[in-house]
Amino acid sequence: MSDFQPKIVAFCCYYCAYSAADLAGSMRLQYPPTVRMIEQPCSGRIDIRLILQAFEDGADGVYVAGCLEGDCHFLKGNYRAKLRVAQAKKILDDVGIGGDRVEMYNLSGSMGPRFAEIAHEMHERIKKLGPSPLNRKVEPSQLNCEAEPAAGQQ
Template sequence: MSNSSTQFEPKIIAFCCYYCAYSAADLAGSMRLQYPANVRLIEMPCTGKTDVRVLLEAFENGADGVYVAGCLEGDCHFLKGNLRAKKRVQYAKKLLDEIGIGGERLEMFNLASSMGPRFAEIAREFTEKIRQLGPNPLKKHNTCSQEEAKEKNVS
């Protein structure tokens, strides 16, 4: 492994259902289970409220990986919210492939509130997957744009 890849720590956003996945994350913390600190949790009333635009904006704003974690299929507190989220994630994955970011940087997971160890495992596995993929390709583009803007301000 090269030195640059060992230094790369991905920025990961996890959109978590309040009733299940967020509770599983809370349980993981209560159990003192270790998972990467670079996973940022965003509590959602239901994953069905996660819009494709929000998923794409997470990448635009510098996330290297994003996952949506909802209730187990068939156990959504809002009946079919997690099924709507699953379709939106699948659609967003196709868009990410089309624009060159890569759909593999976005995933959907289903958890029960009692699955704290599984939440920690998902966080570790997803972080490692994104670490292997490297930084979000948009970051290079954004860095160039920022450098160009600085040059324009200097001259």
């Protein structure tokens, strides 16, 4: 699996991570091209449905990058995002994709090097985990959805 190049979606808050990415670029910092950034007006814009949609549409990993706690431009957006990411982790564990594939990060707009570090960190993590189960075939016996006898029979 060494040639596996993950697809990682990064939902980045405009006020911090997106500016940090800009700074990382100005500083000529290198980070993996496997990270696809999506600008958000606030990390609080993130909804569980968005995270799940990213996985359904082929992402191997997703992370949400919001402002440092207490520094949200909209006061509590990053706290909301944190709770939603935690809930998404549980759902991904339930469906067998794995909660480790989604993460929440906090940084400020001046943390360009940290932005690159996070991108490396997530790239390495997803590379280690391998492709998302939705992007590879697994045995049905490994699934947690065996029918109960007679349940649901019309």
